[in-house]
Amino acid sequence: MKFTIKMWRQEGPEIPGSFVEYSIDNVLPEMSFLEMLDNLNEEIIGRGEEPVAFDSDCREGICGMCGLVINGMAHGPKRACTTCELRMREFPDGAVITVEPFRAKGFPVIKDLVVDRGAFDRIIAAGGYVSVNTGSAPDGNAIPISKDIAEKAMDAAACIGCGACVAACPNASASLFTSAKISQLALLPQGHAERKQRALRMVEQMDREVFGNCSNHAECEAACPKSISIDNIARMRREYMKAMR
Amino acid sequence: MTAGAESILNAKIPEGSIQDKWKNHKAGIKLVAPANKRKYTVIVVGTGLAGGAAAASLGELGYNVLNFCIQDSPRRAHSVAAQGGINAAKNYQNDGDSVWRLFYDTVKGGDFRSREANVYRLAEVSANIIDQCVAAGVPFAREYGGTLANRSFGGAQVSRTFYARGQTGQQLLLGCYSALMRQVDEGRVKLYTRREMLDVVLVDGRARGITVRNLVTGEIESYAADAVCLATGGYSTVFFLSTNAVNSNATAAWRCYKKGAFFANPCYTQIHPTCLPQMGETQSKLTLMSESLRNDGRVWVPKKKGDDRPPHQIPEKERDYYLERKYPAFGNLVPRDIASRAAKAMCDDGFGVGPTGYAVYLDFGDAIKRLGKDMIRDRYGNLFAMYHEITDDDPYQTPMKIYPAPHYTMGGLWVDYNLMSTIQGLYVLGEANFSDHGANRLGASALMQGLADGYFVIPATIGDFLAEHRPDGLTTDHDAFRASRNEVDDAVKKLLSIKGNKTVRQYWWEVGRIMWNQVGMGRNEKGLQQAISDIKGLREDYWKNVKVGGSAEDLNKSLEFAGRVADFLELGELMARDALGREESCGGHFREEHQTPEGEALRHDDTFCHVAAWEFKGAGKDPVMHKESLEFENVHLAQRSYK
Numbered sequence: 001m002k003f004t005i006k007m008w009r010q011e012g013p014e015i016p017g018s019f020v021e022y023s024i025d026n027v028l029p030e031m032s033f034l035e036m037l038d039n040l041n042e043e044i045i046g047r048g049e050e051p052v053a054f055d056s057d058c059r060e061g062i063c064g065m066c067g068l069v070i071n072g073m074a075h076g077p078k079r080a081c082t083t084c085e086l087r088m089r090e091f092p093d094g095a096v097i098t099v100e101p102f103r104a105k106g107f108p109v110i111k112d113l114v115v116d117r118g119a120f121d122r123i124i125a126a127g128g129y130v131s132v133n134t135g136s137a138p139d140g141n142a143i144p145i146s147k148d149i150a151e152k153a154m155d156a157a158a159c160i161g162c163g164a165c166v167a168a169c170p171n172a173s174a175s176l177f178t179s180a181k182i183s184q185l186a187l188l189p190q191g192h193a194e195r196k197q198r199a200l201r202m203v204e205q206m207d208r209e210v211f212g213n214c215s216n217h218a219e220c221e222a223a224c225p226k227s228i229s230i231d232n233i234a235r236m237r238r239e240y241m242k243a244m245r
Numbered sequence: 246m247t248a249g250a251e252s253i254l255n256a257k258i259p260e261g262s263i264q265d266k267w268k269n270h271k272a273g274i275k276l277v278a279p280a281n282k283r284k285y286t287v288i289v290v291g292t293g294l295a296g297g298a299a300a301a302s303l304g305e306l307g308y309n310v311l312n313f314c315i316q317d318s319p320r321r322a323h324s325v326a327a328q329g330g331i332n333a334a335k336n337y338q339n340d341g342d343s344v345w346r347l348f349y350d351t352v353k354g355g356d357f358r359s360r361e362a363n364v365y366r367l368a369e370v371s372a373n374i375i376d377q378c379v380a381a382g383v384p385f386a387r388e389y390g391g392t393l394a395n396r397s398f399g400g401a402q403v404s405r406t407f408y409a410r411g412q413t414g415q416q417l418l419l420g421c422y423s424a425l426m427r428q429v430d431e432g433r434v435k436l437y438t439r440r441e442m443l444d445v446v447l448v449d450g451r452a453r454g455i456t457v458r459n460l461v462t463g464e465i466e467s468y469a470a471d472a473v474c475l476a477t478g479g480y481s482t483v484f485f486l487s488t489n490a491v492n493s494n495a496t497a498a499w500r501c502y503k504k505g506a507f508f509a510n511p512c513y514t515q516i517h518p519t520c521l522p523q524m525g526e527t528q529s530k531l532t533l534m535s536e537s538l539r540n541d542g543r544v545w546v547p548k549k550k551g552d553d554r555p556p557h558q559i560p561e562k563e564r565d566y567y568l569e570r571k572y573p574a575f576g577n578l579v580p581r582d583i584a585s586r587a588a589k590a591m592c593d594d595g596f597g598v599g600p601t602g603y604a605v606y607l608d609f610g611d612a613i614k615r616l617g618k619d620m621i622r623d624r625y626g627n628l629f630a631m632y633h634e635i636t637d638d639d640p641y642q643t644p645m646k647i648y649p650a651p652h653y654t655m656g657g658l659w660v661d662y663n664l665m666s667t668i669q670g671l672y673v674l675g676e677a678n679f680s681d682h683g684a685n686r687l688g689a690s691a692l693m694q695g696l697a698d699g700y701f702v703i704p705a706t707i708g709d710f711l712a713e714h715r716p717d718g719l720t721t722d723h724d725a726f727r728a729s730r731n732e733v734d735d736a737v738k739k740l741l742s743i744k745g746n747k748t749v750r751q752y753w754w755e756v757g758r759i760m761w762n763q764v765g766m767g768r769n770e771k772g773l774q775q776a777i778s779d780i781k782g783l784r785e786d787y788w789k790n791v792k793v794g795g796s797a798e799d800l801n802k803s804l805e806f807a808g809r810v811a812d813f814l815e816l817g818e819l820m821a822r823d824a825l826g827r828e829e830s831c832g833g834h835f836r837e838e839h840q841t842p843e844g845e846a847l848r849h850d851d852t853f854c855h856v857a858a859w860e861f862k863g864a865g866k867d868p869v870m871h872k873e874s875l876e877f878e879n880v881h882l883a884q885r886s887y888k
């Protein structure tokens with residue numbers, strides 16, 4: 001297969017970027033999108049030019065490190081799929097593909113396709129935990145948790161923190177990400193002792209970072225590689241309202 | 246060559262019966278007073294299960310912790326990718342499990358090449374790990390009655406594996422990460438993301454800090470501390486293609502080796518039996534299909550060589566369920582090394598399937614008939630979906646094709662019972678050390694070991710050392726830090742200045758090829774000698790001919806990989822040397838010259854019941870091997886049998 005890639009290139013945070021066109025040949029349909037970029041970079045390095053910077057690590061859809069906007073869609077055209085898992089067979093041979101970083105005020109570009117998602121860590125630091133010191137835990141079976149609740153909590157906990165929700169949202173809101181953690185810990189009995197304080201602090205931290213508000217577009221859910229549901233956002237609002245009282 | 250030096254290794258195994266060692270040791274450990282802890286700085290490199298748990302727990306205790314990782318967030322450490330589960334001797338299933346049995350299984354699984362005392366401690370703290378994780382909000386799988394669910398895993402006859410769908414590593418790591426971020430919030434842990442440790446700094450022979458490259462600005466930075474904990478993961482990426490994340494590397498451990506930390510059993514690598522077969526040369530990694538699949542999937546190949554009929558056209562009586570045939574007691578659940586080698590043997594003999602002939606079937610047909618599709622979906626849904634996604638084949642309809650791939654490294658920096666390396670004040674945790682798995686790791690025990698080291702061992706043992714080594718006001722102005730920065734800076738500049746005509750990736754691919762072919766699943770004297778000379782040649786060529794893109798002053802992935810590949814080109818040689826010296830087969834190390842008539846690994850306990858710990862003697866000089874002899878006082882040394 002053969003493709004034309006319209007690639008976002010940006011030397012640094014303060015330097016304006018622009019699209020540069022590359023063509024690439026000999027792409028196999030079973031190659032992942034990032035393997036295609038690896039090969040393109042080999043050619044670029046071979047020509048003595050600066051390779052395109054992009055993030056990735058696990059390359060199996062679990063670490064949340066990768067993330068590109070492909071043809072205008074966070075993680076590309078396939079539903080419930082990360083950039084690293086996207087295969088080239090999803091694109092027609094000869095296609096022109098646009099590649100950009102996750103764009104949001106809260107995610108400043110570091111270089112080319114690499115962005116700074118440190119805001120997510122700060123949101124978790126504001127309360128996305130149960131305060132239990134090592135060594136002080138009761139027996140694991142001391143608190144029974146119904147299978148149904150455990151599964152719901154797991155659905156929310158499946159978030160990989162990639163930031164696609166923010167990139168897809170017209171307001172660049174981080175509500176889906178924040179609500180997934182609040183939900184997980186609100187569902188589980190272990191999280192109950194701190195639930196009020198957690199909801200307040202995490203929502204406040206989210207607002208302090210430069211993310212927009214949620215206005216129920218649901219683009220986040222559609223872009224989420226783990227299909228995290230926007231029901232979590234509703235739960236976060238309830239938790240927050242309850243905590244305000 | 247190199248063996249035979251007088252042993253200078255002291256494992257510091259506590260006195261007493263195996264059941265009492267850890268208890269007694271903890272009781273005798275010196276303590277740092279609560280008010281004094283904040284005066285100590287501890288560096289933790291790595292934010293995986295081992296590093297994350299250590300940093301969080303040390304922070305909780307009151308130490309001033311500096312925590313480093315390569316990724317943009319601690320939550321992305323490679324532990325996140327673990328699928329299948331974590332072992333613990335809870336005996337919740339009432340199926341006869343106990344600390345003793347987990348200890349026994351682990352020693353036997355490791356083919357009698359691990360240190361008994363460490364393994365017993367691991368089994369002992371395993372139960373506390375589950376409690377800790379549950380309390381932190383890890384959503385483990387549950388039964389309808391609300392209790393924790395278990396599954397069984399390769400090499401065990403009890404159900405002791407706890408899991409969270411097929412994402413156990415992710416959930417454990419996120420639990421750990423939460424605890425870590427709480428300490429960050431409280432100001433006790435300071436996080437340094439997108440940093441790569443490139444050197445350890447020694448002052449008077451003691452680890453007092455690290456030199457890192459800031460991966461965003463390119464700056465070379467120094468950090469000082471009272472002790473350094475390395476939890477930087479394994480080195481399977483030396484094979485280029487492996488199940489590990491692309492940033493997994495050996496660099497931190499290797500640089501410590503070159504500063505005096507002995508490297509133990511580098512040749513002990515695990516090739517995991519259930520991975521997707523290789524597709525082409527442009528592939529960047531191999532995907533693991535969790536071992537839990539072997540609970541319900543049956544492994545087979547056609548009985549006829551080169552039979553290329555599609556699997557559903559091959560009648561039952563023309564299929565060879567070779568694991569069930571050769572190992573009736575354990576069947577498809579034999580340990581990984583045995584399953585992998587059996588797959589290789591079948592394929593080498595011409596029975597393999599798929600386009601390359603290097604794959605075997607993992608068939609769920611019977612399980613679907615017996616349990617129904619829904620039950621199978623419930624158990625393995627996400628794995629089936631992943632397989633379907635990558636291969637375009639539906640495993641509900643047709644058997645999976647699998648083949649072994651490099652997955653885990655049992656070898657690593659040598660540590661004593663306290664997890665201290667041969668460098669004073671340098672501790673090594675998790676996959677980066679060598680300690681608990683001997684020559685083969687059983688499934689679901691790496692997560693256990695990482696968390697045991699981080700949550701329970703290091704918080705106890707580090708105090709003993711720190712109590713004796715009071716803070717002395719050392720800062721990064723000390724000459725040792727400047728010297729280390731210069732050394733690192735020179736190496737970076739050198740790599741960029743070569744401007745040759747072969748990319749870093751090409752060299753990585755080539756060294757991986759050598760390792761896979763000669764230092765992989767089957768090893769022999771001739772092949773290993775060839776590997777040593779080939780790697781040497783490739784290394785010389787690398788330093789003359791490598792082409793690294795970009796500059797030193799900003800984010801440059803090509804440069805990051807260049808440093809790591811330079812280290813693989815040295816480590817690979819040490820692995821081959823170690824494999825050459827170990828003239829026996831044990832666990833994942835299979836020397837073709839040493840096998841039983843049935844083709845099983847043949848150990849030589851009289852000469853090789855030891856840890857081989859290698860000491861660096863300088864560039865261009867042969868390393869020296871030191872032995873730590875292994876005593877088996879509780880588990881009787883026996884030829885391993887899974888028949």
Ligand SMILES: Cc1cc2nc3c(=O)[nH]c(=O)nc-3n(C[C@H](O)[C@H](O)[C@H](O)COP(=O)(O)OP(=O)(O)OC[C@H]3O[C@@H](n4cnc5c(N)ncnc54)[C@H](O)[C@@H]3O)c2cc1C
Pocket residue numbers: 290291292293294295296313314315316319321322323324325326327328329330331332413414440441442443476477478479488489490493494496497533652653674675676677688689690691692693695
């Ligand atoms: C696909 C897969 C599935 C697995 N499934 C299971 C399973 O089901 N059960 C099980 O028990 N085990 C499993 N394992 C093994 C297990 O996941 C690992 O052995 C374990 O998680 C390693 O943890 P760690 O903390 O030692 O290292 P890692 O999680 O690898 O963490 C390494 C850390 O060190 C940092 N680092 C590395 N080098 C440097 C450097 N130079 N400078 C700064 N930071 C650095 C990294 O950024 C990272 O934070 C699996 C492994 C793989 C690959």
Ligand code: FES
Pocket residue numbers: 055056057058059060061062063064065066067082083084085
């Ligand atoms: S690289 Fe890990 S999710 Fe894509």
